[in-house]
Amino acid sequence: MPIVQQGALNTTALIVPDLYVQIVPPQSLLLNGVQTDVVGVVGTASWGPVGEPTIIGSMSDYATSFGPIAARKYDMGTQVAAAVQQGAGNFRCVRVTDGTDTAASLSVLGAITFTAMYTGSMGNQLQLTVSPGSAASSWRLTIAMPRLSPEVFDNITGTGLAFWKNLANAVNNGNSALRGPSQLVVATTLGGAATPLTGVFQFAAGNPGLDGATGVNAAMLVGSDTLPRQGMYALRGQGCAIGLLADADDSTQWSVQAAFGLSESVYMILTGPAGDNIVNAVTMKAEAGVDCYAAKLMFGDWVYWYDQANAMTRLVSPQGFVAGRLANLSPEQSSLNKPLYGVIGTQKSGQPGGRTATTYSSADLGVLLGAGIDVIANPQPGGNYWGVRGGHNSSSNATVNGDNYTRLTNYISITLAAGMGVYVGQVVNDTLFQNIRSTLMAFLNGLLSQGLLGSTDGSPPFAVVCDTSNNPASRTALGYVQADVQVRYQAINEKFIVNVQGGQTVQVSVQTVSTTN
Structure with missing residues (x-):
């Protein structure tokens, strides 16, 4: 009992007696508009x-x-x-x-250099704090920058050059499932084997970072x-x-x-x-x-x-x-x-x-x-x-x-470009024409119901043509399918004119509106 997607099975060439289930997708595609606030x-x-x-x-x-x-x-x-x-x-x-921007950097004890992840003067505010780690005979590095959460690399072990390599590896690759690579600095060992010291190291004392904005x-x-x-x-x-x-x-x-x-x-x-x-x-x-x-x-x-x-x-x-x-x-x-x-x-x-x-x-x-x-x-x-x-x-x-005009035209055109491509590659027949028109009409009706489109007399402000009238056989035989869409936008009240007639001799006609219960 095979289950297949519609179109995957040639139903005119079946030989084996069996039940064949074809999953038929919805006939009409619904379009959701693209964002207009980006x-x-x-x-x-x-x-x-x-x-x-x-x-x-x-x-x-x-x-x-x-x-x-x-x-x-x-x-x-x-x-x-x-x-x-x-x-x-x-x-x-x-x-x-x-092009003149540089990243702030700081060398610590001649054993390791820390370079800001990005160029710019904000990197000059970076601060490194080296302190004893949570585990015995280990060290902790805390990287801090104003307005950002500090990064803590704990339990770094080793002596001499091995310690600095372990520290650089922790900073660049993370040292636990919860502490990934640093998003603030990159570490590079210098080959030194100095003994780590507790202290605070300011990037302001190193090579300054430049914004590259003056030119x-x-x-x-x-x-x-x-x-x-x-x-x-x-x-x-x-x-x-x-x-x-x-x-x-x-x-x-x-x-x-x-x-x-x-x-x-x-x-x-x-x-x-x-x-x-x-x-x-x-x-x-x-x-x-x-x-x-x-x-x-x-x-x-x-x-x-x-x-x-x-x-x-x-x-x-x-x-x-x-x-x-x-x-x-x-x-x-x-x-x-x-x-x-x-x-x-x-x-x-x-x-x-x-x-x-x-x-x-x-x-x-x-x-x-x-x-x-x-x-x-x-x-x-x-x-x-x-x-x-x-x-x-x-x-x-x-x-x-x-x-x-600009915004609504862009919105409609991008939405159609993002969603109508699904019909490319399908067989050209009356069903395709109907599906294309149905999709376009559903989208435009959605705009009408939400007030993006409208008319002063209640008539539909759009029309869609996709049939043999604009898709003759001479065109479809070459693989062309055309949908003609007309959309009338709502105008903007820019020049509001109020005509006032006043005077002692003015004859006032009162317009009454009938109400029904």
């Missing part, structure tokens, strides 16, 4: 892997993986912190250096697309919905970011230089040739933000605030008129505590938004709070220049 951030840091995307879910995770926020341009932690304040909590972070520029943040990928290109295939290169205000690097956004379906958040003016911003955008729905260009009116880690007010680019706000919105939504948190002023409005506050005029906003440049401003149409004033990407096409 933010890719590229910048400098004082610890952590270089050029390697790292999953970060909170500022605590960031501090563990990349060290503290640094009060400098191109700092990755600053942008992550600003995004976290908007509710974002799903990051892919890539550290970049200028970083926007081009380095963009990186290279050859293996191993560096900078922005390390975000390929990471599932990012939104991306930013921290403080990358060089207009010559905008177009490559837009191209990356198109190729990876990532909404790239760009920024102009701090203290920019409107005329220069419009000119730079035109010269850069950025006119694309995959990028959102923020005006160079940088934001005053209180850096809690360094206890100071800093001027930072608007990228983190915008990326975090978008990540905390459903993809059919716009950033327009949504509150931003943590903003205490901008260059345009003046420093915090100033006596005067300058706001954008309608003429200013008209020029910026007309050129495809968005801006953080206060007030918003909904009240006196900070927010994104346009909700637009950098495209000049009014039909595709909303945040909602």
Whole structure:
């Protein structure tokens, strides 16, 4: 009584009398949408892997993986912190250096050298403590770094050179099932046979670690697309919905970011230089040739933000605030008129505590938004709070220049790319057409039921065609199958007009609404 999967048995060529059970898979595949809250951030840091995307879910995770926020341009932690304040909590972070970064190291008693696992100045805070072990005639090594749990390697035995080899082996490979290799340092023996001594050894007394951040520029943040990928290109295939290169205000690097956004379906958040003016911003955008729905260009009116880690007010680019706000919105939504948190002023409005506050005029906003440049401003149409004033990407096409177009288009296309490939390799027949259409309709109906799609008159906002009308035999004979999908997005209320007629002679007509019990 064989049990087989459907399609594994030729049921027209059976000879042996028996019961044959075929397991038939569900006829319709259901698609689950991809994540739309993943933010890719590229910048400098004082610890952590270089050029390697790292999953970060909170500022605590960031501090563990990349060290503290640094009060400098191109700092990755600053942008992550600003995004976290908007509710974002799903990051892919890539550290970049200028090539001058070094790992801190320390030699102990001329017998062993400990080198920080990663380059950067945070390694200078490492501390080694050598003390008697739990077992008789043994030693314990404790490796500590601020904000991280200490690593303890206990019961290291031996004398002379053998002891130092055993210690290096424990640090590099672990010395028990519960104590694996060190995640902070790498140990290398020097051939010495000194007797171990109880004491505390500070990495600050050894060779210092350097961040390699002083020479970083926007081009380095963009990186290279050859293996191993560096900078922005390390975000390929990471599932990012939104991306930013921290403080990358060089207009010559905008177009490559837009191209990356198109190729990876990532909404790239760009920024102009701090203290920019409107005329220069419009000119730079035109010269850069950025006119694309995959990028959102923020005006160079940088934001005053209180850096809690360094206890100071800093001027930072608007990228983190915008990326975090978008990540905390459903993809059919716009950033327009949504509150931003943590903003205490901008260059345009003046420093915090100033006596005067300058706001954008309608003429200013008209020029910026007309050129495809968005801006953080206060007030918003909904009240006196900070927010994104346009909700637009950098495209000049009014039909595709909303945040909602970029994000919903990317969401739908990536979801289909991730799930519809199961139909490749199947036999082309009416059943295949029905299954493809059923899968697409089920996904789009799910979007409709959850409010991501909708219509003003209640009619279906989508249509799917996959049958012989768009798959003639001349095409299917060559192995082609085509599904044509039309989806109408919900528009964003950007220009709200209320007509009021008042006066003593106005004739008021009252509209009554009938109710049924």
